[in-house]
Amino acid sequence: MASLAASLLDLREMDRIALQKTSLHRLDPRAKVLATACFLVVLGSYNRLEVSSLLPLAVFPVALAAFGDVPFGFFLRKVLLGLPFILILGIFLPVLDPVPMMRIGSLDVSGGWLAYGSLMVRGTLAVATATALVAVTGFGDVCAGLGRLGSPRFFVQQLLFLYRYLYVVGEETQRSLLARELRSHGRSMGWREYPSFTGSLLLRSWERAERIHTALLARGFSGTLPARAYGTSAIEAWAFMLGWSGFFLCCRLFPLPRLLGALVSGGTS
């Protein structure tokens, strides 16, 4: 109950952060969406056992968050929230591939563990980037960007409504849970109550969603949210997109950590 309320507040906090006016916020959302897409493609193209060569990519989400004035604690919390899902996703990898691949000290590391590590790094990077993107763009503008890049309108609209109704369902659940809790005298919800609880919740959310949709239509909504004005030039948008894409390609083509390591050890020896 409390955690649900906290998650809703967090979402709203995200909306608030997205309203800031840093130059990163004012950048055309298409540039940010494209750069992120490029990032995800590069991230997915690595060999499944790569770990260390993924690390330089972390510069992107961190830079987005830093230049977008996203509070560090908030950003970290959001990223950590995604971590358990990634952990569970790859839980069987170490079991499936027990063949030792490398040694760290006296410890044999199997291919499975390496793949698990790689998956964790990738997952974390993806979550961090998505979080940073929404925080410096706003969900509405991410959708607007997707739309202007040629994503089907239907898809964009669904995404928008998904986001809006997340609040609706969240708030309705919160209210229902509170109403139940106050009459439950400390007894937790039995399995018999679940169907009717979720059923009535669904119906109420549905009705409310309908009212919201009606209210949207009453104010001339026609499928797209009006995009905000962007304060930066097209040159800046291109520079942002090409600059970052170039960086991702460099990360992919050259083993930066190893080169850096060689440089440092070469410099010290």
Next chain:
Amino acid sequence: MSHHLVEARELSHAYPDGTNSLSGINFIIRHGESVAIVGANGAGKSTLLLHLNGTLRATSGEVRVGDLPLNATTLLEVRRAVGMVFQDPDDQLFMPTVLEDVAFGPRNLGLAAQESETRALEALRRVGAEHLASKAPYHLSMGEKRRCAIAAVLSMGPDVLVLDEPSTGLDPRGRRILIGLLKEFTHTKLIATHDLDLVRQLCTRTLVLQQGKLRADGPTQEIFADHGLMEDCGLEG
């Protein structure tokens, strides 16, 4: 062309399950009139309101706004002309800030960002809520939300204001401010409410609905003085 006129001709509506929610409603509302729609719960007030901007379509009969009959081709124009303020402002306000929310309507009308913002600020000024412009709607009190929801409709430059239970959930002070505010508007107003005291202060004319039928239509004072009628319609107060 004047839109300051709402007309219902033999308006009837039946829900898909067959329940008749409105039957044979007739009225004409003229420029600048302030009209209350009263009736017990389930009398059809909300259903009637939803017909005025085309959210619900008449099963038979028609609604006219200005010179336009309400149909698929005039729908958008009618929705601009008829500003609907919903009962629960939380259903209406959804953008991250009040200013953006109030500018949402004008943006949908195709106005440029700057123009929309100017209009939004003007609308907020009219409801005395400029200071809330950069706030998030969910941080507002009920009274503030209601005023912003009204501004969100005013910003579209409507000719007719339709309000569903505008005083619900307001504390006495919030309610007084709202009534003062609505008094100042010269718009044609249609107010569905249970708040008879608000009706006395704001509306010169009252429509009484009873089980989907228009039971009475006349000057508020006369209608309220007819105790038999009021009691019969569940409105004794």
